[in-house]
Amino acid sequence: MDKLIIRGGNRLSGTIPISGAKNSALTLIPCALLTDEPVTLRNLPRLADIDGFQHLMTQFGVSHSIAGARPEDFGRVVTLQATRITNSTAPYDLVRKMRASILVLGPLLARAGEATVSLPGGCAIGNRPIDLHLKALEAIGAEIELAQGYVRASAPGGRLAGGDYDFPVVSVGATENAVMAAVKASGTSRLTNVAREPEIVDLCNLLCAMGAEIEGIGSSDLTIHGVERLNGATYKVMPDRIEAGSYACAAAITGGSVTLEGAKASDMAATMHALRNIGVEVEGDEKRVRVEANGQLKATNLSTAPYPGLATDMQAQFMSLLCKADGTSVLKETIFENRYMHVPELSRMGAHIETTGRTAVVHGVDELNGAEVMATDLRASMSLIIAALAATGETQVRRVYHLDRGYERLEEKLQLVGADIERVGDD
Numbered sequence: 001m002d003k004l005i006i007r008g009g010n011r012l013s014g015t016i017p018i019s020g021a022k023n024s025a026l027t028l029i030p031c032a033l034l035t036d037e038p039v040t041l042r043n044l045p046r047l048a049d050i051d052g053f054q055h056l057m058t059q060f061g062v063s064h065s066i067a068g069a070r071p072e073d074f075g076r077v078v079t080l081q082a083t084r085i086t087n088s089t090a091p092y093d094l095v096r097k098m099r100a101s102i103l104v105l106g107p108l109l110a111r112a113g114e115a116t117v118s119l120p121g122g123c124a125i126g127n128r129p130i131d132l133h134l135k136a137l138e139a140i141g142a143e144i145e146l147a148q149g150y151v152r153a154s155a156p157g158g159r160l161a162g163g164d165y166d167f168p169v170v171s172v173g174a175t176e177n178a179v180m181a182a183v184k185a186s187g188t189s190r191l192t193n194v195a196r197e198p199e200i201v202d203l204c205n206l207l208c209a210m211g212a213e214i215e216g217i218g219s220s221d222l223t224i225h226g227v228e229r230l231n232g233a234t235y236k237v238m239p240d241r242i243e244a245g246s247y248a249c250a251a252a253i254t255g256g257s258v259t260l261e262g263a264k265a266s267d268m269a270a271t272m273h274a275l276r277n278i279g280v281e282v283e284g285d286e287k288r289v290r291v292e293a294n295g296q297l298k299a300t301n302l303s304t305a306p307y308p309g310l311a312t313d314m315q316a317q318f319m320s321l322l323c324k325a326d327g328t329s330v331l332k333e334t335i336f337e338n339r340y341m342h343v344p345e346l347s348r349m350g351a352h353i354e355t356t357g358r359t360a361v362v363h364g365v366d367e368l369n370g371a372e373v374m375a376t377d378l379r380a381s382m383s384l385i386i387a388a389l390a391a392t393g394e395t396q397v398r399r400v401y402h403l404d405r406g407y408e409r410l411e412e413k414l415q416l417v418g419a420d421i422e423r424v425g426d427d
């Protein structure tokens with residue numbers, strides 16, 4: 001198993017290219033199940049999760065071809081085609097490795113009239129139930145049963161009728177599943193209190209390019225007029241706002257000056273606002289975001305929330321940054337019940353953090369020290385790298401496979417801006 005070795009202290013300076021968004025790609029890929037025509041996605045990031053999802057799609061008879069991008073380029077062009085759905089079961093072995101696999105449920109049901117998908121189970125950051133996915137699908141006409149760890153969903157008469165659902169809790173994944181199912185229903189669906197994340201807007205934009213009729217895109221209420229047939233489309237995956245935010249924190253903790261090429265500022269307002277409160281200069285437009293820090297970081301209080309609030313996927317990275325701030329900060333994690341797995345590891349690097357339930361109190365320290373640390377989940381892993389970049393001495397981060405799920409060519413990108421980081425085989 002690989003590990004990363006980081007020798008801290010270098011000020012980051014230069015340009016980092018931002019990849020296509022993992023969380024957008026994971027909902028755009030299953031859209032190919034909705035049509036027999038080719039769906040071409042540009043700017044797909046090269047990530048373990050994306051490879052896993054493409055493999056899952058082959059289970060259903062979807063062919064895919066990769067073209068356009070040379071191996072050394074960032075971003076891939078992948079064409080998926082589901083001429084015929086040959087199988088509508090997503091097995092446990094594939095689903096357990098990648099929670100986002102549940103996102104095939106809605107489109108399989110819409111296209112094939114039935115779907116059997118393994119229940120994904122919990123993960124390091126929380127229980128992550130899928131009850132809202134199922135309730136929303138039922139509300140638009142699906143019949144659902146749970147048996148032997150699988151969800152079996154069917155559309156009476158082979159086609160969903162459409163219907164109304166008011167989400168009691170904002171859920172990104174449940175919104176995505178419901179939208180992908182509703183676009184091919186025989187009637188109209190009204191989905192209220194939906195997630196408004198930019199990745200949902202990206203999903204709706206692809207579906208509209210495929211011929212879907214969706215009103216209210218970007219708002220909390222969507223009205224979807226089902227259509228009988230969707231066509232193929234070519235679509236560019238949006239830039240990864242979480243990757244960009246992560247590198248912004250990395251630049252800030254080193255007092256660096258970094259341009260995040262390809263990042264879209266309008267998707268990152270909450271992250272940019274938080275950075276400014278911490279004393280980091282940050283500005284940008286639709287093509288790039290620039291981060292300028294002078295080494296002086298101020299404590300601040302942050303709370304995660306559904307979009308347009310501060311993303312839970314940025315919480316761990318901000319925590320590392322605040323470890324080096326002047327004063328005490330209070331963080332509140334409102335989305336997942338167990339998303340402080342990085343705290344004991346940061347403490348091993350000299351951080352001073354107290355957690356009670358969903359609240360973490362971070363007392364800024366003058367110095368972080370390199371240590372051997374263990375990555376526990378994707379963003380927790382990134383928080384350790386951010387801390388390591390500012391720490392004295394060497395840090396070894398183990399279990400790098402978590403990072404490979406969500407950061408394309410991480411060490412290469414950090415090396416581009418002067419970080420001392422290398423990947424080596426574990427012993």
Ligand SMILES: CC(=O)N[C@H]1[C@@H](OP(=O)(O)OP(=O)(O)OC[C@H]2O[C@@H](n3ccc(=O)[nH]c3=O)[C@H](O)[C@@H]2O)O[C@H](CO)[C@@H](O)[C@@H]1O
Nearest residue numbers: 023026100128129130131132133171172173174313335336
């Ligand atoms: C692949 C992907 O896009 N992943 C993102 C997605 O995950 P994901 O779609 O799993 O997250 P949700 O928005 O669904 O989860 C939000 C909250 O709702 C709860 N919930 C969710 C569904 C459900 O049926 N029942 C229920 O109770 C969850 O346990 C959680 O407490 O949004 C999260 C919140 O922004 C991000 O951290 C993840 O990176």
Ligand SMILES: C=C(OP(=O)(O)O)C(=O)O
Nearest residue numbers: 023099100313378379406
């Ligand atoms: C939690 C995340 O992803 P997933 O939902 O795929 O686990 C994440 O991207 O931070």
